[in-house]
Amino acid sequence: MTKLRLAIVGAGPAGIYAADLLVKAERHFDVSIDLFEQLPAPYGLVRYGVAPDHPRIKGIINALREVLDSGVIRFFGNVRYGVDITLDDLKKHYNAVIFSTGAIRDASLEIPGIDLEGSYGAADFVSWFDGHPDVPRTWPLEAQSVAVIGNGNVALDVSRILAKHADDLLVTEIPTNVYEGLKASPVTDVHVFGRRGPAQVKFTPLELRELGEMNDVDMIVHDEDFELDEASKAAIETNKQVFVINKVLNQWRTREVGQASRRLHLHFWAKPLSIESDGAGRVAAIRYERTRPDGAGGVVGTGEIREIPIQALYRAVGYFGSPLDEIPFDEQHGVIPNHEGQVLDAHNEIVPGVYATGWIKRGPVGLIGHTKSDAMETLSHLVRDQANWWSPAEPAEEAIPALLASRGVEYTDLDGWHRLDEHELALGASDAHPRLRVKVVPRDEMVRISRA
Ligand SMILES: Cc1cc2nc3c(=O)[nH]c(=O)nc-3n(C[C@H](O)[C@H](O)[C@H](O)COP(=O)(O)OP(=O)(O)OC[C@H]3O[C@@H](n4cnc5c(N)ncnc54)[C@H](O)[C@@H]3O)c2cc1C
Secondary structure: OOOOEEEEEEHHHHHHHHHHHHHOOOOOOEEEEEEOOOOOOOOHHHOOOOOOOOOHHHHHHHHHHHOOOOOOOOEOOOEEOOOOOHHHHHHOOEEEEEOOOOEEOOOOOOOOOOEEEOOEEEEEEEEEHOOOOOOOOOOOOOEEEEEEEEHHHHHHHHHHHHHHHHHHOOOOOOHHHHHHHHOOOOOOOEEEEOOOOOOOOOOOHHHHHHHHHOOEEEEOHHHHHHHOHHHHHHHHHOHHHHHHHHHHHHHHHHOOOOOEEEEEEEEEOOEEEEEEEEOOOOEEEEEEEEEEOOOOOOOOEEEEEEEEEEEEEEOOOOOOOOOOEEEEEEEOOOOOOOEEEEEEEEOOOOEEEEEEEOOOHHOOOOOOOHHHHHHHHHHHHHOHHHHHHHOOOOOOOOOOHHHHHHHHOEEOHHHHHHHHHHHHHHHHHHHOOOOOOOOOHHHHHHHHHHOO
């Protein structure tokens, strides 16, 4: 019986599900899996993307942890592919590699003024409030009036965290520096902009409804945005999700507002045109054009231009993958080009031994659960492709820790993650406001605790 020595790069849900499915798959060979992760802790965007006030979703970590604890998978954290380990190394020690490196950057938005001071990408802000070790500890929260561009769930996360009172987040796992930053925020108004109408948003109903439950925050929607065209009416009638979203929004139209100290405004049919400067290079206003349906599923400008004063802007228009050393990359879509997870070169030929799964395979859309079906598809090829696997010169498992140690890489392992996990749980339990966890943020501290 042959043995598949598999390297997986990226310990987010896609990589962990791939490992789990392979272990459980019907196959005619043994497996030994090494999971490499650039951060000292596993779980990718479940730890560093999902909002801290979504403990139910964060709880998926428990299922992912069970996979890691199954005893078949070795975890090498704080190891960056392209820096600490290369493609040549992988070919020397493994039969194949799956890249599951996700997407962490913001997609760009080409409008004048987007580079002004006070204009930020949602991904950077998310990394800050979720305690990502590689972003600065402080975030400039000085604006009273803020714009968020985008009509997806990340836009909702960003606007909710901006609008919510910091004390209402104290029950969550937000790091102390994040609580202190949010507590000092003078924000009173958060304006969310979407080019299309209420029946075309990409929000999910649960996340939208949650906005209306925030303490001391009024939801402001505008009657003029609810003059629905035929396509919108049809969507509400035929699509359950759109139906619920429409219901939630309409409930807010009838709510009494005016008592809360903060407001979250939803502007539909509003296409941002430019960000205006205060003359000193700082964000001062957002200019947008009212749109209307074009009858073919899109929108056209009405020529009516409006402006709202703001002091900060967040673009939540999607995430974007990053290229990996020596691996083909589709610059336009921010993914590794592939056929059902088999990586393709510039001539559309399959690259032997190299696979992709998760957001880096199909782009940054979809929920955590989708990465499971994704992994299934990739693995179905990996398992059948035995003739294409690499033939490693040094397949021994001991070679990897020795290689990393010889390069001075301070890698963390599964025991180390357990130590850090327990440390964070203990910090949470002993906090002045006891909660499930308090995250350790600085990378060197994460590594120190893990390797203690
Ligand atoms: C702000 C936000 C909120 C979200 N909220 C939800 C939600 O509430 N519910 C839900 O179901 N889904 C949510 N999602 C979607 C969910 O996070 C993704 O579907 C999922 O995380 C994608 O998994 P992945 O493994 O492909 O990528 P990731 O989770 O990004 O994992 C990729 C991993 O690869 C590592 N990596 C990258 N480059 C390297 C390298 N060179 N070397 C080594 N390691 C590397 C990264 O550090 C990371 O740990 C949210 C996403 C975002 C952005």
